[in-house]
Amino acid sequence: MIRFLLNQELRTESDLDPNVTVLNYLRENLGKTGTKEGCASGDCGACTVVVGELENDRIRYRTLNSCLTFVSALDGKQLITVEGLKHQGQMHSVQQAMVDCHGSQCGFCTPGFVMSLFALQKNSPQPDKAAAEEALAGNLCRCTGYRPILDAAASSCTAAAQDQFDQQHEQTLARLREIQPTATTELNCGGNQSYSPLTLADLAQLYQDNPQARLLAGGTDLALEVTQMHRTLPVMIYVGNVAELKQVQTFDDRIEIGAAVPLTDCYDVLAREYPDFGAMLHRFASLQIRNQGTLGGNIGNASPIGDSPPALLTLDAQIVLRQGSSTRTIALADYFVDYRVTVRQEAEFIEKIIVPRAQGRDSFRVYKISKRLDDDISAVCGAFDLRIEDGQITDARVAFGGMAAIPKRASRCEQTLTGKPWNQATIEAAARGLGEDFTPLSDFRASKEYRVLTAANLLRKYFLELSTPELATRVTDYV
């Protein structure tokens, strides 16, 4: 049974297939058709809804793609849909702003934009253009060219008066506290089931009891198996309510990030430590996906084009794997074996990711290359961290995504760099070394020739950025 608020109405669902997405639940079960399906793959944002979640005794509002969110993830939360924004017959200020700014044409993407604007208004009272773009880059509009929607963002966020959600904040807070799960919740229907444990121990036990289960974190990858590959997932264990997995702890020498921490929440801590990691996370999917997707998931699915692994590999990150009550800590580099194959054993899961701290050094850089700057998948992602002492490279760590079946360190390139003088000649020799490290594939994202050349060029860019910091090298720095 799960309990959640749909707008302001308490709903209790016990007879729902856990394979049902929030989008289909809204449209098909409840007949609430304001939320639209544009792609069912989390790429267009037409289905964007806002979820309010109790966090440190306040309500945190976040946008999600309802097409990628299974209903089980709603337990104990408030789901706000476009139908919930009008109040006593009056449009919400973000809706009115969209009308006043001529922000809709065909109107099909509009409810999704309205929800992204609503969350933006709640989270950033005075958003600058960059914040508005970040909030809206996961919503595709094919008609307007976006300018009027940015206008609507500017006017509705700056001039926002109290809305019904603000007015009812205390009541909503109280109701959310009431419906917080206190023990593992289950949802069963037609032979499919999902569990939502609250503690690490319960999760580990459940997984041992159900080793065939699929772990559901953000679901931004897993849900595609249902919505795009049309498979049924008979057993799921939702890890998003496990308190230990949602912690970020900072120590003197390391940061430990729980596997279920959403990417949005990783952003601050990683950006502070490694500004370039932050810059890359900004280009990592869309805000909706970053609100859902987790660092653990990005590693766990072992995709060759996941954006965080190259950076984490270069930083010598480790992961803690848990199986029952036993844990082991391994280097991330040892985790990936082959295409979507890892060393993870039955009923074993990623508990946390350990990222060494920068310790005052600023030599880490990561670059993502894709056809579209925002919300696209890397053609190549390259990360570099070289230690240079007295003009000599004493330690070289280089890793790439998109260049092989797994995210991988460029060992030949690293060898060529280590112990050599920090100069152009060394870099050129190492760039040639990359050709021995990788034989990438051609696909619709890029040809192998482009991948090989840009991988080498990223190393050249790294050299230029560190040796001539005043040189402008990034188009994304122009805002």
Place this chain on the structure above:
Amino acid sequence: MSNHNKISRTQDEMMALVRQDLQTGVGRKIPHESAAKHVSGEAVYIDDRLEFPNQLHVYARLSDRPHARIISIDTAPCYQVPGVRIAITSKDVPGQLDIGAVAPGDPLLADGKVEYVGQPVIAVAADSLDNARRAAMAAVIEYEDLEAVLSVEEALKKKHFVLDSHQHKRGDSAKALAGAPHRLQDSLHIGGQEHFYLETQISSVIPTEDDGMIVYTSSQNPTEVQKLVAEVLDVPMHKVVIDMRRMGGGFGGKETQAAGPACLCAVIARLTGQPTKMRLPRVDDMLMTGKRHPFYVEYDVGFDDNGRLHGIDLVLAGNCGYSPDLSGSIVDRAMFHADNAYYLGDATVTGHRCKTNTASNTAYRGFGGPQGMVAIEYIMDDIARTLGRDPLEVRKHNYYGKTERNVTHYYQTVEDNMLDEMTAELEASSEYRQRREAISAFNASNRILKKGIALTPVKFGISFTATFLNQAGALVHVYTDGSIHLNHGGTEMGQGLNTKVAQIVAEEFQVEVERIQITATNTDKVPNTSPTAASSGTDLNGKAAQNAARTIRGRLVSFAAAHFKVSEEDIEFRNSHVRIREQVMPFDELIQLAYFNQISLSSTGFYRTPKIYYDRDQARGRPFYYYAYGAACSEVLLDTLTGEYRMLRTDILHDVGASLNPAIDIGQVEGGFVQGMGWLTMEELNWNPQGKLTTNSPASYKIPTVADMPLDLRVRLVENRKNPEDTVFHSKAVGEPPFMLGISVWCALKDAIASVADYRFSPHVDAPATPERVLWGVEQMKTAMAEAPLVENI
């Protein structure tokens, strides 16, 4: 306009109102008629309609072969899946199987062979989409593979065409080329484009008595859907009613290709007697439906020292996919726009319609025009680089003249030529000269990042080139309470057509637009409609609605003159009131009075475009009623190490004649520009060697997001310039022309690439200019520099 809340005003108060302007008539920035419903989720699209308890959902099993003979189809396994009602093949279609729009070639379901990956082979109806899909995938289909033609170059070489080729010819291009001081020959690939309307193709059909069907379809062309549904069912058209309230985007993709789902639903509704819906999942939509035509272009061009064209031989080969669809007219329009804004000199322009084993490419905003224009703009850049001149100078040297050099290669005189004035105005307001210098300085001092700038013009012909399509109808009722029901043959896909037509009717009656209820496009209200396409929606339907309103207003004037014993000149409609010499009455009072005096308050309206014709045998005529003009200046920044780029600034000046609604027109201009920019930059279609589209979802096919907008976007409409032709309130069409403003971005990227070799070489960059193609362009420049003899002081 309920009578219950009627406000009574004194004569003086009403006279004061009569002296004020109507606030919601033409020329006003009123919001889209559905805006309030869009933002609240209350606007109903077909998938949002209430379903029936016995609702069926249809899923089509698509071919996974590019070209194959169908040996056998076994649908028996489909029926093992729970909830399945029926599985049909081409044999089950009661009437005509072919649903080709103009020429045959598009079987509703594959008939004996498949010709592309994504072609529907069988359709299965079940109680849910999931069950229908599962059942459709259970069918066993055996194929024998046949040789497939997948590249346009191969099709061109083999003369593998879907329709005959066509040629425009003026003068002797071979002689002009031979005698020209300079000559260039090259070829170019121009990519296609997925429409990516946010609402995928969908239809919902309800069987009615008398073998009838009510068809809800997301289509730009209700009458054609009506005709095709009637044909596949083998019933007269009067049995079929099409209802189309709104589309979630069209862009040409729903001009012909919305018919398939509607016809499949109708056939299944006929065979089962049950209401039937088909909504394409995104990937299926992208695999099944056609796109903008990719083109392969070969050119041979001769010019003088100033870059002025003496002659050109241009071959435009459109990749039509497996069937004709609208490719005849689309390649024609590419040919008609191969001049863009330029006098070509002695010209031979040849258009081929190549057949490949891919989805049948179809209408897409600009309808071939953009491809023709990209070709000539590429040539302009090529000439400029060859001569070492600023591309804008070369463009201006080639502009059509006002009194000479003003006849196109298809012999239409370019009247009302605004190119020089608009270019001069934009060149000044965008500070093109100063920025060109600043950019040169930037590029000289930046090793990695390079900037580029380009100012490109747009001249776009308005009218369907199939002349008979330039007609429209409308239906206006005035009810006894003074409220007005408006219907016309055009369709609303977000472009604001309904809003503009309502403003036109409001203007004619001088009533507030709120008094007018716009209703779904419906074939039993206005028959025999043309598609809403070719930017013509407002030009045609606005005029037809205006005519209907004028008919009723004329009757009201005659009646009032007789009734009040005044002359017709004494009667004036102003701001929801009617002045009859010195007496004023509210509009609705006059309507009631007219009703009681037995005056007809309903009228149809009709319009056909004057002046236009095209003689295909001679390849001459006046296919376009007028031209719309625009110009854009774009500045970009690119990374020479990765090919990635950013749009820095775009200035646009666009001509819409006397704007009917500046807010909506600006929306069309900006939206068109961004869509055109997407086409030429990040939007890349890719097929695997087996002929399957691999960029078949928004995960792999990237359209611009908010962050891809130019950082600084300045858009203006040309002011105080009415269309000299007698269009509706002297406005101009705006749907397609701004799309080609995006060419400025592509040319700016090439400019930035050329800067790598100090503008001494012409980079060969096919469209779209993805980061990868941009990087290869940069590499070309580096190689050219390395191989070229050193020039002093570089």
